[in-house]
Amino acid sequence: MQSFDDAYEVCNCKNVTVRDIKKVISYKNCNLGKIQELTNAGTECRFCLMKETDFGKIKKKVYCKDILNDYIRRIDG
Template sequence: MLEKFDEKYEVCNCRKVSLETIKNAILKKDAKTLGDIQDITTAGTDCRHCIFPEGDFGKIKKKIYCKDILKEVLHG
């Protein structure tokens, strides 16, 4: 699924965190949990809508979430 998105796609609009930044946190900085991603990138630390679909209460739903990225990068 990640291949559908440009590396510069902004996953977290509040903190301006891109897909590339989140993937690098997982691959190069050993992020293994959503909390690790938040600590390393600050993604999902404001409104939190980008973490997982169940927590997305925004008017416009996200196209991809940190949870999806973590799962796909770690488990393929």
């Protein structure tokens, strides 16, 4: 995953940033559901969850799933 500014808004519907998502993914057993529960990202239009659910005209540059997977790769090292 390319580097994104922590202020980049991943979820425009709920104004959730990369920083907000990074805060919650450090919790044990974090998954997309937990990200949604704790940040409300992806609970409205769902375009920000993953590339496969992005049916918007303007595609997101990074998705919740990308950020989560990047974190998992780094801790599994």
